[in-house]
Amino acid sequence: MIAGSIEASFSGRRANTLPLRGTHGNSIKLVYKGLAMARRLGSQHLDAFQAIVATGSMTKAARERHTSQPQISRLVGQLEDIVGFAVFARKGTRISLSPEGARLYAEIEKHYIGIASVEAAAADIRSFTTEHIRFVAMPRLAGGLLSRAVACLKHDHPETRVSIHVAGANALQERIKAGIDDIGLVMSYGQLSSEVDTIPIATLPCVCVLPPGHSLSRSAQISAADLAAEDLITFVRGSSLAAAIDGYFAQSGVQPRIVAETELGASACALVAAGIGVSLMNPIAALEESQKVDLVVRPLRAAFTATLALMYAHRLRHGLLLKRFGAYIRADLANSQGCM
CATH class of the missing domain: 3.40.190.10 (Periplasmic binding protein-like II)
Structure with missing residues (x-):
């Protein structure tokens, strides 16, 4: 062992020292920074991170992982220390992915897709x-x-x-x-x-879904202008359907009166049937839901398409x-x- 001290440096956000002893009692100091760290990412960190993103809260993630909320918090804290940045933006009790966290989550999803692919291949081999x-x-x-x-x-x-x-x-x-x-x-x-x-x-030209007895149900076609004064049930921000609906109204210079947003066409149609408002969607969804609840479906004038x-x-x-x-x-x- 070389006498004296040995120092190795790695680029990162902060330096740490780890004292070691040489075979002849010489002091060896390992300096490491950022990603050259004592702790490495483990599956428990990735599982906790994915569970929080999937459920939207640490409490629900803990329940899904059959562990405690403090344990989930500790794992997230360790994850952030390891990667060197905050993966969540915190505002009171609410959390959301930080920009860096979103990029990391995309990479973690690829990791899980890879695992699922291996598991699927193994299942095929077993079943011949x-x-x-x-x-x-x-x-x-x-x-x-x-x-x-x-x-x-x-x-x-x-x-x-x-x-x-x-x-x-x-x-x-x-x-x-x-x-x-x-x-x-x-x-x-x-x-x-x-x-x-x-x-x-x-x-497929998209359609308008109305509650029974609505005044517009007498129209052969419905335009964006016809819907200007109507309560609109639309879809969650960030979805391609919500963007298409926004574009449809913007093209006609109409500001829609949005009263509800949902992820599912079934939920939108249930709200329409209950008289909460009207909605726009693809004709397959409208047809299937009209067989379950009482709805009126009408074509859109200058319809956007799916x-x-x-x-x-x-x-x-x-x-x-x-x-x-x-x-x-x-x-x-x-x-x-x-x-x-």
């Missing part, structure tokens, strides 16, 4: 499956259109094993890119992503499966019973 097609769709489509098309596939190919998963638009795209799922069904209100292989299936599309794994690009599944979806749109 020769053909297993994994489908994924947004919640509305997974429970209706996608399931009916998958039923058609099973009727024609009963030996094929299928799985149906549910994900939001962004997560769905990531699952297809990562190879977790083979075919995804999406409803887009903007440009389709160029990062994933995509086939547009249909362009694009129904298939996202798929690159290996399926020229395959018969993709063409056949697209045909099942188109048949369902043309006939509410699909192939059944």
Whole structure:
């Protein structure tokens, strides 16, 4: 061992020293900074972070992780010390992702997607499956259109094993890119992503949903100007549908009177049926909900559109499966019973 002291420096936000002893009693000082740290990120830090983002609070995250709120707080504190920045912005008892935390969360999501991919591969190996097609769709489509098309596939190919998963638009795209799922069904209100292989299936003019007996239900079409004085139930900020609705009114110079926001078309329609206001949405959602609650659906004048599309794994690009599944979806749109 070299006599004296040895000093190694690493770039970061603050220096720390860790005294060590050499084999001959010499003092060795290791200076480390930032990411060259005594503690490393562990799965418990990532799990706690993900649970807080998913539930929106440390208390709920603790309940989900079957631990205490102080333990979750400690893990977050350790995580922030390790990475060198605050991952949450705190205002009283409310927390939200900091800009740096949002970037870190995107990377952590990739980590979990990778783990899910390994677990899915292991399951396939155990079951000796020769053909297993994994489908994924947004919640509305997974429970209706996608399931009916998958039923058609099973009727024609009963030996094929299928799985149906549910994900939001962004997560769905990531699952297809990562190879977790083979075919995804999406409803887009903007440009389709160029990062994933995509086939547009249909362009659908959006509609207005009204409560029974509403004065506008007598109109053959409804314009943005017609809705200027109406209470509007829209969708949460940041969603592509909310942006499309905002654009529709802005194009006509109308300031909508928003009284409620929701994440789900089913919730919007339930509020409409209860007489809280009117809403705008894609015609598939409107049709399905009008079969459950009492609603009036009318076309929009100069309507904004929704694009129904298939996202798929690159290996399926020229395959018969993709063409056949697209045909099942188109048949369902043309006939509410699909192939059944």
